[in-house]
Amino acid sequence: MANVKNKNQQSGRIAITGELTIYTALELKDQLLAALSVTEALELDLSEVGEIDAAGLQLLVMIKQQAAVSGKALSFTGHSSVVLDLLDLSGLAGFFGDPLLIVRKPL
Amino acid sequence: MIPDEYLQTFVVECKELLEHMEEALLIVEQAEQDPEIINAIFRAAHTIKGSAGMFGLDPVVEFTHAAESVLDRVRSGEVSMNAVLAALFIEAHDHLKELIGHVAEGSHPAAATDSQGKILIAQLEAYLGETPTEQAGNSVSSGEMPVIQTANVEREHSDVVVGTDLWHLSLRFGPEVFRNGMDPFSFVRCLASLGSIEELVTIIDAIPAAAQMDPESCYLGFEISFSSEADKLAIDSLFNFVRSDCFIRILPPRSKASEYQRLIRELPEQEMRLGEILVKCGTLTREELDNILRIQSQHGDEPQRPIGEVLVEQQMVSSPVVEAALAKQKQVKDNKKSEAQLIRVDAEKLDELINLVGELIIAGAGTNLIARRAGMAELMESTATLSRLVEDVRDSALALRMVQIGGTFNRFTRFTRVVRDVSKELGKDIDLVISGGDTELDKTVVEKIGDPLTHLVRNSMDHGIEAAELRLARGKPAKGTLRLNAYHDAGSIVIEVSDDGGGLNKEKILNKAIERGLVAEGANLSDKEIYNLIFEAGFSTADTVSNLSGRGVGMDVVRRNIHALRGTIDLDSVDGQGSTTRIRLPLTLAIIDGFMVGVGNASYVIPLDMVVECVELSAWESGEGGGQYLNLRGEVLPYRRLRDHFDREGDLVQRENVVVVRYGEHKAGLVVDKLMGEFQTVIKPLGKLFKGEKSIGGFTILGSGEVALIVDVPGLMGQIEHEKEAGESVSMRRSGAV
Numbered sequence: 008m009a010n011v012k013n014k015n016q017q018s019g020r021i022a023i024t025g026e027l028t029i030y031t032a033l034e035l036k037d038q039l040l041a042a043l044s045v046t047e048a049l050e051l052d053l054s055e056v057g058e059i060d061a062a063g064l065q066l067l068v069m070i071k072q073q074a075a076v077s078g079k080a081l082s083f084t085g086h087s088s089v090v091l092d093l094l095d096l097s098g099l100a101g102f103f104g105d106p107l108l109i110v111r112k113p114l
Numbered sequence: 115m116i117p118d119e120y121l122q123t124f125v126v127e128c129k130e131l132l133e134h135m136e137e138a139l140l141i142v143e144q145a146e147q148d149p150e151i152i153n154a155i156f157r158a159a160h161t162i163k164g165s166a167g168m169f170g171l172d173p174v175v176e177f178t179h180a181a182e183s184v185l186d187r188v189r190s191g192e193v194s195m196n197a198v199l200a201a202l203f204i205e206a207h208d209h210l211k212e213l214i215g216h217v218a219e220g221s222h223p224a225a226a227t228d229s230q231g232k233i234l235i236a237q238l239e240a241y242l243g244e245t246p247t248e249q250a251g252n253s254v255s256s257g258e259m260p261v262i263q264t265a266n267v268e269r270e271h272s273d274v275v276v277g278t279d280l281w282h283l284s285l286r287f288g289p290e291v292f293r294n295g296m297d298p299f300s301f302v303r304c305l306a307s308l309g310s311i312e313e314l315v316t317i318i319d320a321i322p323a324a325a326q327m328d329p330e331s332c333y334l335g336f337e338i339s340f341s342s343e344a345d346k347l348a349i350d351s352l353f354n355f356v357r358s359d360c361f362i363r364i365l366p367p368r369s370k371a372s373e374y375q376r377l378i379r380e381l382p383e384q385e386m387r388l389g390e391i392l393v394k395c396g397t398l399t400r401e402e403l404d405n406i407l408r409i410q411s412q413h414g415d416e417p418q419r420p421i422g423e424v425l426v427e428q429q430m431v432s433s434p435v436v437e438a439a440l441a442k443q444k445q446v447k448d449n450k451k452s453e454a455q456l457i458r459v460d461a462e463k464l465d466e467l468i469n470l471v472g473e474l475i476i477a478g479a480g481t482n483l484i485a486r487r488a489g490m491a492e493l494m495e496s497t498a499t500l501s502r503l504v505e506d507v508r509d510s511a512l513a514l515r516m517v518q519i520g521g522t523f524n525r526f527t528r529f530t531r532v533v534r535d536v537s538k539e540l541g542k543d544i545d546l547v548i549s550g551g552d553t554e555l556d557k558t559v560v561e562k563i564g565d566p567l568t569h570l571v572r573n574s575m576d577h578g579i580e581a582a583e584l585r586l587a588r589g590k591p592a593k594g595t596l597r598l599n600a601y602h603d604a605g606s607i608v609i610e611v612s613d614d615g616g617g618l619n620k621e622k623i624l625n626k627a628i629e630r631g632l633v634a635e636g637a638n639l640s641d642k643e644i645y646n647l648i649f650e651a652g653f654s655t656a657d658t659v660s661n662l663s664g665r666g667v668g669m670d671v672v673r674r675n676i677h678a679l680r681g682t683i684d685l686d687s688v689d690g691q692g693s694t695t696r697i698r699l700p701l702t703l704a705i706i707d708g709f710m711v712g713v714g715n716a717s718y719v720i721p722l723d724m725v726v727e728c729v730e731l732s733a734w735e736s737g738e739g740g741g742q743y744l745n746l747r748g749e750v751l752p753y754r755r756l757r758d759h760f761d762r763e764g765d766l767v768q769r770e771n772v773v774v775v776r777y778g779e780h781k782a783g784l785v786v787d788k789l790m791g792e793f794q795t796v797i798k799p800l801g802k803l804f805k806g807e808k809s810i811g812g813f814t815i816l817g818s819g820e821v822a823l824i825v826d827v828p829g830l831m832g833q834i835e836h837e838k839e840a841g842e843s844v845s846m847r848r849s850g851a852v
Contacts, residue, residue, distance in 0.1 A: 029292045032329035040324055061298045065321060066329055073324040096299060097316040 019046030024055035027063035027090075035063075039070045047079055054085030059093050071103060124165050125218040126458075131158040132211050139207060140530050143200035152195060155203070156185040162210070164354040173223070174213050175351060177231050180238040181206050193241050206234050279367045280312055281342060281349065284377055286320070286335035288359030289328075296356060298334050304352050309342025335361075461557070464514055471504075471511045472705055472796035478504045479794070479817030505794065508705055516554040519600050519609070529571055529598060536575050543582060543593045544575055550600035555607050559679055559699055563609065566672040570611045570695050571596065573669070578615030578693055588690060590614065603698075603778075606681075606723070612694035618687040620644050645685040645693075649673040680811060682778070682828055698778055698828075708795035708814070710822065711773060712788030713756045714764025717822035719795050719814055720784065724775045724827045731770040731785055744772065744783055753783030754834050756825075759809065777828045780835075784825070797824060808833055 021042050027035065043049050051070075056063075067083065074081035083105045086094065094100045135158040138151045159182045166174035181203065187193040209231055216223045223231075283305070287298050305311060317335035321327060342349065346366055353362050363377050478501050485493040530546055537544040579585075579594035586592055599610040620641065627633040627647045649669045676683045680700050687693035700706075700721075708719035729746070744751040753772060756762070764787075772783040797812045804810060811826030 029297075029330060032292075036324075036327070036329040061332065061334055062292050062329065064316075065318070065333060068318045068321050069324055069327050069329075072321065076323065093299065096302060096314065098314050099316050099318070102318070 019048055020050040020052065022052035022055055025057055027053075027056045027059040027066070029060060029062035032062045032066055035066060036069070039066065040073065043070060043074060043077070043079060043081065049074065049079065049081050051081065051083045052085050053083050053090050054087050056087045056090050059089050064093055064097060064099070067103070068099070121169065121217070124169060125214060127165065128162050128214045128217075129211075131162055132207060132214065134158050136204070136207055136531060139200055139204050140534065142195055143197055143204070143534070149189070152185070152188055156182065156189055159185055160357070162214075164357070167351040167354050169217075171213075171217060173228075173231070174210070174217065175347070177206075177210060177213065177235060179347065180235040181210075184238050184241045187241065199241070202234070202237055206238065209234055279341065281309075281338075281340040281367055282365040282369075282374075282377075283336070283338040283340055283349070284361070284363040284365075285338070285353075286317070286361035287332045287356065288361075289331035289333070290359050291332040291356060292330055294356075298332065298336070301352060301356070302336065302338070305338065305340060305349070308344045308349060308352070309340055312339045312341055314338045459514075467511055468515065468705070471508050474504055475508060475705065475794045475796055476815050476817070480819070481817070483817035501794075508794065512556075512705060515557045517557050517560055518552045519550070519555050519560055519607075529568070532568055532571055533575065533596060536572055540575060541581075542575065542579055544579055545593055545595045547595060547597045548599075549597070553600040553602060553607060555600075555699070559607075562675065562679055563697065563699065566675045566697070567598075567609065567611065569669075569672050570697075571598070574611055574613040574615065574693070574695070578613035578617075580616050584616075588616075606698050606700050609697045609699070610694055611697075612692060614692040617689045617691055617693050618645055618648070618685070620689075623647050642684070642686075645687055648685070649683065680826070680828075684778075706795050706797060708793045708824065709773070710790040710793040711756070711771075711784075711786040712790055713760065713786050714762040716760075716762055716764075717790065717816065717820065718756060718760075718786070719793060719822050719824045720773060720775060721795075721824070721827060722792060724777055726774040726776045726781065728789055729772050729774065731772050746774065746783070749781075751781060751783050752834055753785055754830070755785040757785070757787070759830070760823075775827050775831075777831055780831050782827075782831050782834060784830075795824065 019042065023035065025031070039051075051067075071081055083103060086105075094103070135155050138154045138158075141148075141151055142155070159178050163175055163178035163182055166178065184193065184199075185203075188195050188199070193199070209227070212227060213223060213231070216227075285298070285301070291298060302311065302314065315337045317337060318333070320333040320335065322333070327333075340349075346364060349364055350362075353360065356362075365373055365377060478497075482497050482501060485497040529548070533544055533546040574596055575594075579596070580588070582592040585594065595614045597610070597612045599612070601608055623644050624633065624639070624647075627644075627650070628635050630650075632647060632650050633639065649672070673683050676697055676699070682698045683695065685693060685695050707722040709722045709725045711718050711720060742752060744753050751774065755770075757764075767787045770785050770787060771789050772785050773789070774781060774783050793816075795814045798814060799812050800807070800810065808829035809826055810823050811829065812824045813821050814824060816822050
């Protein structure tokens with residue numbers, strides 16, 4: 008199941024673990040917005056996202072836009088392979104603008 | 115390979131959908147222009163196409179696709195539905211039914227079927243011809259659901275071809291996509307299996323601000339440029355599942371600039387942004403885009419509208435679209451809800467249940483008997499409760515098998531079709547009036563009477579109803595009327611087929627019967643007997659043998675089928691005014707309420723529904739009637755001693771009783787030794803050995819383990835009448851009995 012772990016209260020760094028999908032979208036939306044509201048700069052650690060779908064991606068877009076609207080800094084880090092795949096497929100990597108670690112796919 | 119059970123479900127569903135479609139088409143053909151009905155036809159075609167696509171049944175998809183495209187136009191009001199088009203669709207429906215039939219059997223359609231399909235497709239496509247351009251844009255702005263334009267790609271004159279070899283797909287997913295369990299990216303992955311995705315731009319413009327965003331609604335869209343050898347249908351069919359609530363446009367390679375222009379206009383995003391996306395996708399070059407936008411402004415009614423105005427307009431456009439989409443989804447949901455209240459059950463499981471209930475009743479009767487013998491009041495009380503419950507279980511189990519004769523199985527509706535086809539074939543104008551369609555009847559019976567009924571209906575139309583000129587000459591309306599009616603009566607169901615035609619020609623029938631040696635010359639027959647002669651094998655009075663009837667096979671088969679269901683058939687006719695065929699069938703074939711009587715040492719069961727009253731024999735018996743008739747309160751009642759009839763031995767009793775039974779219009783008395791009361795009876799069929807015995811309908815097992823025979827009242831009465839008429843028909847008729 009998805010969960011948001013607050014790794015470090017001060018710098019506003021949280022990690023999404025487990026599913027980032029339609030099944031968890033509803034609770035994640037509130038958790039993400041709450042996390043963003045209490046900090047000026049939020050770092051979202053995606054390294055433990057085991058599953059992501061379009062609803063999850065949509066959520067990331069939403070929070071990114073919300074951060075831009077409220078003038079806060081938001082970055083995604085440590086994208087897991089499923090997140091990378093979807094960013095690749097959707098062509099949205101540019102939109103998020105986070106540095107991505109390109110993993111060479113096994114041949 | 116598709117698992118068989120899925121295919122089975124598909125076939126069953128298709129058949130149901132086709133039935134709905136046929137029903138709707140028949141209404142439409144009567145010049146009924148109800149958009150709801152057109153929608154129903156469209157939905158049926160659409161669903162069939164969708165599921166057929168899932169199973170890879172290309173011929174079905176191809177054919178349904180053509181039909182669907184035309185229906186789509188009818189829906190949007192571009193093509194008007196008239197009798198000609200409806201007739202074409204009815205043919206299309208038949209063809210589709212045949213295709214589905216082949217799917218069910220796993221066989222391949224014959225070449226003739228294929229070519230028939232091609233002809234129909236061509237006829238359908240004729241309706242897709244010249245239509246005003248820009249209709250897709252209109253349909254969006256008029257507040258309807260976005261409609262997928264597939265088969266028809268309108269082209270403008272002097273149009274520039276865009277020089278790309280790539281397909282361009284514009285997808286905007288509806289808000290319910292996630293909730294329907296689908297992931298937009300899975301479509302992208304599917305698409306990748308058909309070719310290669312050159313460029314994909316995810317459209318996130320529709321995602322609202324955080325506060326308004328519903329994380330479970332889908333706001334995504336894609337612009338995809340795609341290289342593939344696949345044809346449009348293959349690409350199109352990928353989106354079958356999301357078609358209803360999504361905006362999907364597929365532009366083939368080398369489409370006209372005007373088509374891109376229209377696409378840009380239709381998409382919800384702003385023109386400039388879309389243009390950029392298309393360029394980014396590699397679908398259009400910068401120059402092409404500039405050209406298109408220039409054409410756009412030239413063609414548009416108001417040149418170069420400020421972007422603000424465009425946006426406002428788009429807002430206005432999108433809200434009715436959303437509303438329509440929501441309304442549609444709600445409707446789909448409601449449909450699903452009512453469907454969910456029905457459960458499909460294997461008929462075999464039901465039969466098993468009925469069998470078990472039968473066993474339960476027998477076992478319960480045994481327990482009752484033991485309780486009574488033991489004389490324990492408490493035990494008797496509890497067995498009484500138990501048997502009441504068992505009775506309830508029996509009733510509800512039997513009710514499970516009951517279906518409305520005109521409802522679920524559309525037995526009656528199917529006749530609308532038969533009447534339509536036959537009247538066309540015969541060139542007669544005939545109205546069908548159906549009543550009592552909600553009368554319930556055992557499912558097995560409903561299934562088995564379909565064919566005999568169809569035969570009767572055809573017969574009435576062919577022989578019964580006269581040609582229009584003759585009807586007018588006889589002072590009747592030119593339009594003939596055929597009536598189907600069903601009702602319950604005395605534990606049986608009666609189905610009537612009546613027409614307002616010429617009636618049966620008594621003389622002709624009698625002559626024919628004498629000619630065929632069915633009746634001896636000079637025999638004195640009642641009208642009814644003469645009419646019923648037409649049920650004899652090899653009998654036909656038609657002067658000419660038509661396609662439909664007159665071959666002399668049929669009526670006897672009808673009668674045999676009805677008899678096999680323990681039913682009877684008879685015929686009434688009034689010269690010049692029409693005739694009525696009446697089928698009488700038992701309500702159920704398995705378990706009945708019986709009335710048990712004793713004769714000698716044996717027990718017999720008479721179906722309780724047929725019992726009218728019981729009287730003591732000595733009170734009514736008198737010398738008159740020669741031991742054949744009773745004077746029942748002034749009524750002449752033929753009677754028969756069951757002891758004599760079944761040749762039972764045993765001690766005579768002091769007070770014999772008469773059970774008065776009624777079947778249809780006939781009444782008769784059965785003299786028995788003992789009245790033993792009501793008894794729940796599980797009918798067990800008799801072996802073949804007893805086939806010749808008309809007066810016994812089966813047997814049942816009593817609580818004590820003994821066997822009791824069930825009296826087949828109609829059969830017994832037939833036998834009594836037969837013997838009686840053979841004996842002294844003259845005296846009987848004078849006394850006016852039966």
